[in-house]
Amino acid sequence: MARTRAPERTLLPGDEPLSLLRKDGSPVDDSPLAMPDDDVLVELHRRMVVGRRFDTQATALTKQGRLAVYPSSRGQEACEVGSVLALRPDDWLFPTYRDSVALVTRGVDPAETLTLLQGGWHLGYDPYEHRVGPQCTPLATNTLHAVGFAHAARLKGEDTAALVMLGDGATSEGDTHEALNFAGVWKAPVVFLVQNNGYAISVPMSKQSAAPSLAHKGIGYGVPSVLVDGNDVAAVYAVVREALVSGGPTLVEALTYRIEAHTNADDATRYRTSDEVAAWLDRDPVDRLEAYLTSRGLLDNERRAAVAAEAEDFAASVRAKMNADVVPSPDELFEHVYATTPAHLREQAAVLREELA
Amino acid sequence: MTAVTESQVSMAGALNRALADALAADPGVLVFGEDVGALGGVFRVTDGLAARFGDERVFDTPLAESGIVGTAIGMAMNGLRPVVEMQFDAFAYPAFEQITSHLAKLRNRTRGRVSLPVVIRVPYGGGIGGVEHHCDSSEAYYTHTPGLRVVTPGTPDDAYRLLRDSIDSPDPVIFLEPKRRYWAKGSLDQATSIGFDRALVRRTGRDVTLIAYGPMVATALETAEAAKEEGWDVEVVDLRSLAPFDDETVCASVRKTGRAVVVHEASGFGGYGAEVVARVTERCFHHLHAPVLRVTGFDIPYPPPKLEEHHLPSVDRILDAVARLQWDDEVVGVRGA
Numbered sequence: 001m002a003r004t005r006a007p008e009r010t011l012l013p014g015d016e017p018l019s020l021l022r023k024d025g026s027p028v029d030d031s032p033l034a035m036p037d038d039d040v041l042v043e044l045h046r047r048m049v050v051g052r053r054f055d056t057q058a059t060a061l062t063k064q065g066r067l068a069v070y071p072s073s074r075g076q077e078a079c080e081v082g083s084v085l086a087l088r089p090d091d092w093l094f095p096t097y098r099d100s101v102a103l104v105t106r107g108v109d110p111a112e113t114l115t116l117l118q119g120g121w122h123l124g125y126d127p128y129e130h131r132v133g134p135q136c137t138p139l140a141t142n143t144l145h146a147v148g149f150a151h152a153a154r155l156k157g158e159d160t161a162a163l164v165m166l167g168d169g170a171t172s173e174g175d176t177h178e179a180l181n182f183a184g185v186w187k188a189p190v191v192f193l194v195q196n197n198g199y200a201i202s203v204p205m206s207k208q209s210a211a212p213s214l215a216h217k218g219i220g221y222g223v224p225s226v227l228v229d230g231n232d233v234a235a236v237y238a239v240v241r242e243a244l245v246s247g248g249p250t251l252v253e254a255l256t257y258r259i260e261a262h263t264n265a266d267d268a269t270r271y272r273t274s275d276e277v278a279a280w281l282d283r284d285p286v287d288r289l290e291a292y293l294t295s296r297g298l299l300d301n302e303r304r305a306a307v308a309a310e311a312e313d314f315a316a317s318v319r320a321k322m323n324a325d326v327v328p329s330p331d332e333l334f335e336h337v338y339a340t341t342p343a344h345l346r347e348q349a350a351v352l353r354e355e356l357a
Numbered sequence: 358m359t360a361v362t363e364s365q366v367s368m369a370g371a372l373n374r375a376l377a378d379a380l381a382a383d384p385g386v387l388v389f390g391e392d393v394g395a396l397g398g399v400f401r402v403t404d405g406l407a408a409r410f411g412d413e414r415v416f417d418t419p420l421a422e423s424g425i426v427g428t429a430i431g432m433a434m435n436g437l438r439p440v441v442e443m444q445f446d447a448f449a450y451p452a453f454e455q456i457t458s459h460l461a462k463l464r465n466r467t468r469g470r471v472s473l474p475v476v477i478r479v480p481y482g483g484g485i486g487g488v489e490h491h492c493d494s495s496e497a498y499y500t501h502t503p504g505l506r507v508v509t510p511g512t513p514d515d516a517y518r519l520l521r522d523s524i525d526s527p528d529p530v531i532f533l534e535p536k537r538r539y540w541a542k543g544s545l546d547q548a549t550s551i552g553f554d555r556a557l558v559r560r561t562g563r564d565v566t567l568i569a570y571g572p573m574v575a576t577a578l579e580t581a582e583a584a585k586e587e588g589w590d591v592e593v594v595d596l597r598s599l600a601p602f603d604d605e606t607v608c609a610s611v612r613k614t615g616r617a618v619v620v621h622e623a624s625g626f627g628g629y630g631a632e633v634v635a636r637v638t639e640r641c642f643h644h645l646h647a648p649v650l651r652v653t654g655f656d657i658p659y660p661p662p663k664l665e666e667h668h669l670p671s672v673d674r675i676l677d678a679v680a681r682l683q684w685d686d687e688v689v690g691v692r693g694a
């Protein structure tokens with residue numbers, strides 16, 4: 001059959017990741033991306049510093065037994081913060097277990113963000129209040145929820161896009177492929193942000209996929225795909241914003257690195273070298289933006305100190321909130337299984353109440 | 358609801374009517390799946406709906422079951438009421454993760470904030486001469502999953518009513534359609550609502566209760582007729598709702614008759630019938646004259662079409678079970694012996 005329709009946006013990602021800032025913070029002259037406004041850059045900086053402090057605080061809380069587990073996103077702040085600040089107020093975020101910094105950046109109360117990891121309940125926040133879907137643990141399943149959600153918005157005539165986060169490993173799951181295909185066919189306004197942090201627990205990219213890049217995976221589905229430097233927050237913001245307002249689907253592969261282990265329970269020295277980690281520390285997303293902002297006169301020591309103080313306050317408030325013991329009521333076990341509690345669950349609740357009496 | 362009583366409507370026709378009425382009643386209702394548009398579904402249950410309601414409300418999706426259920430979840434989160442079709446029972450398995458990990462659990466995980474009014478229609482069971490993977494009875498997988506409602510109609514009238522109730526339900530529903538009964542006709546009395554959670558005594562009797570559902574309701578009723586010749590007065594209970602389970606109706610019947618046989622097409626081992634037997638035994642022990650028996654498909658993968666008649670519970674096999682209920686109370690009855 002003859003080709004009848006030229007793709008509106010190019011499907012192929014470039015060979016090199018798109019960027020706006022080099023690793024030393026100097027601007028890329030010929031970037032096809034538009035540099036975000038100064039006030040956006042300043043805000044990106046503030047949120048990355050606060051997000052990082054939140055992340056280290058959460059890791060510390062695991063050591064005190066306050067959290068059952070915590071998957072750190074240290075090193076991935078440009079993805080977590082850049083993409084979330086690119087969301088318009090009505091847009092929705094569909095995050096994974098690793099995206100707690102994205103959640104606090106979206107405005108979810110840190111204690112509610114950590115409820116899942118604390119073991120208090122499976123979810124602490126109201127998805128509709130923040131336009132954030134439940135943090136997803138089964139890999140890639142959230143991609144389909146995002147596509148369905150965005151398609152429904154389209155059917156209802158709303159200008160709402162969905163941003164779904166997933167990891168490099170999750171791109172191997174069938175649901176990622178079904179979601180890209182549905183999004184392509186329906187032209188659903190969804191941005192798939194693949195945070196390629198190099199590893200799925202211990203499995204490196206080389207064993208995950210033979211594709212030239214994960215962004216290449218969009219091509220076969222007719223989904224325009226972009227490769228971006230995931231440690232360049234300005235570039236992530238610019239790419240994701242453009243994708244969100246495009247009205248259709250986009251696959252964004254952001255090249256980044258997780259500095260910590262998969263979770264506090266993982267030992268990353270078993271599968272990667274300290275040289276590798278050091279090379280990525282040298283590409284730190286926060287340092288990079290700080291260098292740029294400083295060179296532009298948008299960041300001085302005073303402001304830096306103010307942001308650091310805000311981050312400390314935030315961490316202190318997280319500590320205080322997480323220090324309170326939360327023991328959910330056993331009665332809650334039987335609630336919200338169905339819209340109205342059926343007889344057999346009422347009976348089981350009574351048995352447990354009697355046991356506890 | 359208008360009181361319309363029609364005779365001779367097929368179950369497929371009743372389901373089609375229910376979908377059309379639900380689409381007409383609520384602009385948020387969507388019907389989608391594989392081949393449900395222009396073709397009207399491989400069993401024609403969605404016949405004419407795309408033409409009448411447009412392809413934004415009734416549409417064909419890419420061929421991907423996990424994708425169908427996963428996107429339905431997202432749509433329901435965004436305020437719509439998706440009714441999706443899985444083409445055949447065994448082809449729903451790619452969607453199993455979306456069903457068990459998300460559809461069933463999101464209300465619970467979100468402490469009631471997210472409601473997922475999704476209906477998954479699954480043509481299930483055998484008896485149509487289908488080749489492998491077209492005849493599974495998958496109810497036990499779904500009924501074992503808290504958070505799902507699982508219902509199955511035995512008659513056209515129930516098909517209509519249960520599907521309307523399922524679409525109205527704030528909870529996700531696995532709607533199992535007994536495909537061998539799609540063309541069986543019956544009356545359609547749209548005015549009657551029995552209640553979504555209720556089992557139904559389809560035939561009253563004194564001596565023994567046959568507990569059946571979906572495709573086996575008709576077989577159980579036939580058995581009851583045949584049993585008259587043996588002098589046994591058989592009651593037939595149609596479960597309709599497999600989960601949640603209506604203990605009240607079932608146990609009232611068994612307490613009355615003192616004997617029960619559970620009948621289903623699915624393999625018996627670890628099957629749904631075991632749950633029914635356990636519940637009845639726990640609740641009615643002192644009323645039982647004999648152990649509660651099961652008549653089920655054998656514990657084998659679904660056989661090829663030329664052998665399926667040996668696998669599926671037949672009137673004879675059910676009658677045998679009834680006979681095995683040890684009618685001489687003096688000799689072997691559990692109670693009163």
Ligand SMILES: Cc1ncc(C[n+]2csc(CCOP(=O)(O)OP(=O)(O)O)c2C)c(N)n1
Pocket residue numbers: 098137138139166167168169170171197199200201262
């Ligand atoms: C369906 C499924 N299989 C396995 C797991 C266990 N698991 C949790 S995280 C993970 C690795 C995921 O790697 P990636 O997608 O790259 O994301 P990252 O953790 O690096 O952010 C695995 C295998 C899971 N959560 N879900």
